[in-house]
Structures are given as structure tokens and as C-alpha cells.
Amino acid sequence: MQGIEPEMDVTRTAKVVELSIVIPCLNEAETLGTCIRKAKQFLQQEGINSEIIVADNGSTDGSQAIAQQLGARVVHVPERGYGSALSHGIAVASGLYIIMGDADDSYDFSDLSLFVEKLRKGYDLVMGNRFKGGIQQGAMPFLHKYLGNPGLTFLGKLFFHSPCNDFYCGLRGFSREAIQGLQLRSTGMEFALEMVAKASLHRLRVAEVPTTLSPDGRSRPPHLRTWRDGWRSLRFFLLYSPRWLFLYPGLLLMLVGLSVGLWLLPSSRGVFDIHTLLYAAAAVIVGFQTVNFAVFTKLFAINQGLLPEDRRFLRLFEYIDLEKGLLLGALLLLTGFVGSLNAFLVWEHGGFGALEAATMMRLTIPSVTALVLGSQVFLSSFFLSILGLVRR
Numbered sequence: 001m002q003g004i005e006p007e008m009d010v011t012r013t014a015k016v017v018e019l020s021i022v023i024p025c026l027n028e029a030e031t032l033g034t035c036i037r038k039a040k041q042f043l044q045q046e047g048i049n050s051e052i053i054v055a056d057n058g059s060t061d062g063s064q065a066i067a068q069q070l071g072a073r074v075v076h077v078p079e080r081g082y083g084s085a086l087s088h089g090i091a092v093a094s095g096l097y098i099i100m101g102d103a104d105d106s107y108d109f110s111d112l113s114l115f116v117e118k119l120r121k122g123y124d125l126v127m128g129n130r131f132k133g134g135i136q137q138g139a140m141p142f143l144h145k146y147l148g149n150p151g152l153t154f155l156g157k158l159f160f161h162s163p164c165n166d167f168y169c170g171l172r173g174f175s176r177e178a179i180q181g182l183q184l185r186s187t188g189m190e191f192a193l194e195m196v197a198k199a200s201l202h203r204l205r206v207a208e209v210p211t212t213l214s215p216d217g218r219s220r221p222p223h224l225r226t227w228r229d230g231w232r233s234l235r236f237f238l239l240y241s242p243r244w245l246f247l248y249p250g251l252l253l254m255l256v257g258l259s260v261g262l263w264l265l266p267s268s269r270g271v272f273d274i275h276t277l278l279y280a281a282a283a284v285i286v287g288f289q290t291v292n293f294a295v296f297t298k299l300f301a302i303n304q305g306l307l308p309e310d311r312r313f314l315r316l317f318e319y320i321d322l323e324k325g326l327l328l329g330a331l332l333l334l335t336g337f338v339g340s341l342n343a344f345l346v347w348e349h350g351g352f353g354a355l356e357a358a359t360m361m362r363l364t365i366p367s368v369t370a371l372v373l374g375s376q377v378f379l380s381s382f383f384l385s386i387l388g389l390v391r392r
Contacts, residue, residue, distance in 0.1 A: 015049045016049065016096070017049055017050060017051055017094040017095045017096070018048055018049050018050060018095060018096055018097060019043070019048050019049075019050040019051075019095045019096070019097050019098070019099065019116065020050065020051050020052075020053055020093035020094060020095030020097070020098045020099075020176070021039050021043075021050065021051070021052045021053065021098075021099050021100075021101070021109070021112075022053045022055060022086060022089035022090060022093060022098055022099070022100045023035060023036070023039075023052070023053070023054050023055070023072075023089075023100070023101060023102070023103045024055050024057065024082055024085035024086050024089065024100070024102070024103065025054050025055065025056045025057060025059055025063050025067070025085070025103045026056070026057040026058065026059055026063075026085070027059045027060060027061045027063060027220075028059070028061075028063050028103035028104065028218070029059070029061040029062050029063045029066055030217065030218050030219060030220075031103060031104050031105035031217040031218055032054070032063050032066050032067060032103045033066045033070060034105050034217065035101070035103050035105055035107075035109050036052055036054075036066075036067060036070045036071075036072050036109075037070065038108065038109035038110035039052055039109035039110070039112075040052065040070070040071070041110050042109060042110045042111065042112050042113075046113065046116070048116070050095065051073060051093070051094060051095065052071070052072040052073065053072065053073045053074075053075055053089050053092065053093055054067040054072045054073070054074050054075070054089075054103075055075045055077050055085040055086060055088050055089030056074055056075065056076055056077060056085070057077050057080055057081070057084070057085045058076075058077070058078070058080065063103075064076075073092075075088055075089055075092055077089075079187060081187040081188045081191075082187075082188055082189050082191055082192075083184070083186040083187040083188050083189070083190065083191025083192075083194075084187045084188075086100060086191055086192075087184065087187075087191070090176065090179065090180065091180075093176060095176060096175070096176060096177075097116070097119040097173060097174070097175060097176065098173065098174055098175075098176050098179070099112055099115055099116075099171070099172070099173040100170070100171070100172060100173075100174075101170055101171040101172075102170045102171075104216045104217060104218050104222070105214065105216070105217035105218075106139060106170075106213055106214050106215065106216050106217070107128070107170065107171040107211065107212075107213070107214075108211070108212055108214070112173070114126075114209035114210070114211075115128070115171075115172075115173035115209060116173070118173070118207045118209060119173050119174075119175065122205060123175075123205045123206065123207040124174060124175045124178035124179070124199065124204035124205045124206065125172065125173075125174045125175075125178070125179070125195070125196070125199045125204055125205070125206045125207070126172060126173040126174065126206075126207050126208070126209060127164045127166065127169055127172050127196065127206065127207070127208050127209075128166065128169040128170075128171040128172055128208075128209060128210070128211035129164075129165055129166040129169060129208045129209065129210055129211065130166055130169055130211060130212070130213040131165065131166055132165075132166075132208070132210035133209075133210030133211040133212045133213070134210075134212045134213070135212075135213045136212070136213060136214050136215060137215075138215045139213045139214055139215045139216075140213060141226065143226055144226065148226065148230050149166070149167070149168050152167065152168075152230065152233050152234065152237070153165060153166060153167040153168070155234070155237050156193070156196065156197065156237060158244075159197075159237050159240075159241040159243075159244050160196075160197045160200040160201055160240075160241070161200055162196055162197070162199075162200035162206070163200070163206055163208070164196050164200075164206065164208060165208060166208070167192075167193060167196055168192065168193075169211065170192065171211050172192075172195075174195070174199075178199075178204055179195065179199075181202075182194075182195070182198040182199065182202060183305050184198065185306070186236075188232070189224070189229055189232065189233075190232060190233070190236045193233060193236050193237075194236070194240070197236075197237075197240055198308075201307065201308050202308045240301075240306070240307070242293075242294045242297040242298045242301065243294065243298075245294075245297075246290050246291065246293045246294035246297060247290075247291060247294035249287075249290055250286075250287045250288065250289070250290030250291035250292075250293070250294060251287065251291060252287070253283045253284070253286055253287030253290065254283070254284050254287030254288060254291065255287075256280075256283055256287075257279075257280045257281065257282070257283025257284035257285075257287060258280075258284055260276065260277075260279075260280035260283070261277060261280040261281060261284065261365075261366070261369075264276055264277040264280065265277065265362060265366065268358065273358060274357065274358050274361040274362065274365070277361065277362070277365055278361070278365055281365050281366070281368070281369040284369060284373070285369060285372050285373065285376075288373055288376060289376065292376065292380050295380075295384065296380075296383065296384070296387065298310070298313060299313075299384070299387045299388075300387060302314075303387065317384075317388060321385075322381050322382065322384075322385040324381075325377055325378070325380065325381025325384070326378060326381055328377050329374045329375070329376075329377035329378030329381060330374070330378070331374070332370050332371075332373050332374030332377060333370070333371060333374035333375065333378070334374075335367075335370040335374070336367045336368065336369070336370030336371030336372075336373075336374055337367075337371070338367075339363060339364075339366055339367030339370060340364070340367045340368075340371070342363060342367075343360060343363040343364050343367060346359075346360070346363065347360070
């Protein structure tokens with residue numbers, strides 16, 4: 001492009017490449033050159049054997065030419081998406097360490113020394129923290145700064161026991177070998193979240209360093225969409241945490257339903273009677289189904305490499321097998337059958353005439369609940385055994 005002088009690529013030598021800087025790009029001609037120049041300035045000052053990779057996602061504004069003329073290596077990524085661009089950039093990188101950052105000139109590529117220092121000390125992932133380093137006026141929307149980022153980061157720390165306090169910082173460094181071992185799958189903006197979540201779940205060494213955030217240097221609007229991307233983040237957190245999506249809500253439903261049911265089973269409690277007892281039974285059934293989904297999802301995710309091995313979880317299957325599950329299901333079915341038979345005998349004793357609803361429902365509701373739970377346990381035992389076969 002006119003006005004851009006070709007610069008000699010000083011980032012490639014015969015030595016082992018220590019650091020690769022990977023920049024995802026989609027029509028970033030306004031700011032990409034500034035980012036590359038800042039990165040080269042830092043690398044030359046520090047004397048780091050390195051390379052700069054621009055993972056281009058199909059730019060049509062000449063971004064590729066700018067990167068090439070400034071000595072960066074351009075990787076063409078046909079699949080659209082932030083995660084796709086970064087995955088390809090990381091895959092072709094030669095560096096022992098990688099630092100990734102956005103091409104909008106909001107992050108300072110001329111000051112990466114803290115990231116390099118932590119990486120050299122053996123940390124697998126080094127996250128930037130913009131709240132510690134400083135967010136310039138107008139650099140982050142009000143909702144992102146005070147609601148979205150803190151709220152979703154809190155959920156991320158809670159769900160994944162992560163030490164990171166800024167889940168969404170786009171400037172981060174990591175060991176190429178460690179991160180490739182996580183087998184990251186996301187193709188969109190969730191890629192950055194998956195990296196932090198899986199690094200925490202796999203118990204990699206994670207550190208934070210302060211970094212600054214400047215206003216976006218582009219004249220066009222950013223790719224991010226507040227509410228859409230906020231929902232995508234929440235969806236990702238839930239899908240990668242069967243414990244919070246299924247297990248805890250299911251256990252709570254079962255506990256509430258069982259407590260209310262036992263309270264109402266002997267007799268009515270004022271305005272609370274058999275109608276409330278029916279809802280309590282439904283809560284127990286739905287809660288049990290939800291807990292089942294937690295177990296199925298967890299085992300499936302481990303089998304597929306989406307979640308790491310969980311020794312405590314897998315140890316349960318040393319004690320819980322198909323035969324024990326079938327036995328428990330049979331006992332519940334027998335309990336439901338006996339209760340139903342008792343209700344039938346009470347009806348027979350009354351000459352098959354009209355019955356007092358409150359008395360009969362206190363027999364039939366627990367019986368039907370036991371029959372449903374027994375059926376679920378019976379079928380779930382076979383399904384878990386199939387998942388176990390897949391694992392073996």
C-alpha cells in the first residue's frame with residue numbers, strides 16, 4: 001500500500017524462536033500497522049528471538065498487505081470467527097511462548113515485559129488485568145466495566161475456581177505446549193473463555209499482570225455486541241459446568257420436594273394439602289432427572305475431552321455399577337407397586353365406591369413417584385453403562 005515503507009523482518013533467525021506474537025485480524029487496516037510496529041519495537045528492545053503472526057480471517061481492506069510489508073507473517077484462516085483465527089495462528093506459531101492480543105490498538109504491544117517475565121518463570125498462562133493496570137476514559141463501555149465483566153468474571157471464578165480477575169482481557173501470554181494440550185474447541189469469542197476455564201480445570205500455573213486498556217483506535221464500531229456476547233458467555237459457563245447447570249439445581253429441587261412431601265404426607269398443614277404434595281412429588285422427579293443429566297453430561301464431556309479427568313467423580317463408578325443400579329431401580333419399582341396395591345385394596349374395601357380424595361392421594365402420589373423414579377434409575381443405569389463402555 002502507498003505510504004508504507006517495507007521493513008526488514010528481524011524476527012526470524014536460525015535460533016529457537018522464544019516468543020510468537022499472534023494477532024487475529026478482520027479488516028483492521030486502520031490500526032494493525034500500529035500494533036505491529038509497537039510489537040517489533042518491544043521485541044527489538046528486549047532482544048527476543050521472535051516472530052509476529054497475523055491470523056487473517058478474510059480481510060478485504062488490505063490488512064494482509066500492511067502486515068506483510070511490516071515483516072509480519074500472515075496466516076490465511078478461511079473459517080470465520082475469533083477462535084478460528086487464534087487457533088490457526090497458535091497452530092503455526094514456532095515460539096515456546098505465545099502472546100495474543102487484539103489488532104484494534106487498545107492494548108500496548110510495546111510493553112509486554114511482565115508477560116515475558118512470568119512465562120520465563122514457568123507459568124502456563126499469564127492473563128492481563130485491565131482493572132489493575134488502568135482503563136482509560138472511554139476505553140470500556142459503562143455496562144461492560146461495572147456489570148458485565150465483573151459479574152461474568154465472578155461466575156467464571158465460582159464455576160471453575162479460577163484465580164483470574166479479568167476473564168475478558170484480550171492480551172494474554174501462554175506456553176504453546178500447555179495451551180495446545182487443552183485441545184480448545186471454540187471457534188468464536190468463547191475461545192478466550194475456554195482457555196481460562198480449561199487452564200483452571202486442568203490446574204495449569206496461572207498468573208496475572210496489570211495491563212492498560214486504551215480506547216479502540218478504529219473509526220468503525222467494534223465486533224462485540226453487549227447483550228448477545230454476554231449471553232454467549234453465560235451459555236458457555238453453564239455448558240462447561242454440569243455441576244452448576246444440572247447438579248446443584250437438581251439436588252435443590254429434590255431436597256425441597258422431599259422435605260415438603262414428608263411434611264405433608266401424614267396430614268394436611270392448614271391450607272397446604274394434597275395439591276401441594278403433588279407439586280412436591282413433581283419437584284423430586286424433575287430434580288432426579290436433572291441430577292441424572294449432570295452425571296451423563298460430565299461423563300460424556302470427559303470422554304470427549306471437553307472436561308479434564310475427575311478422579312473423585314470416576315471413582316464413584318468403582319462402587320456404582322449396572323447391577324447395583326438395576327437393584328435400586330427394582331426396589332423403587334417394588335415400593336411403588338406395593339403402595340399402588342395397597343391403594344387398590346383400600347378402594348376394594350370400600351366397595352369400589354367414591355373415595356375420600358385426601359386419604360387416597362396420600363397413598364397414590366408417593367407410589368407413583370416411586371414407580372417413576374424406579375423406571376428412571378433402571379433406564380439410567382443402562383445408559384451410564386453404555387457411556388462407560390465408550391470410555392473403556
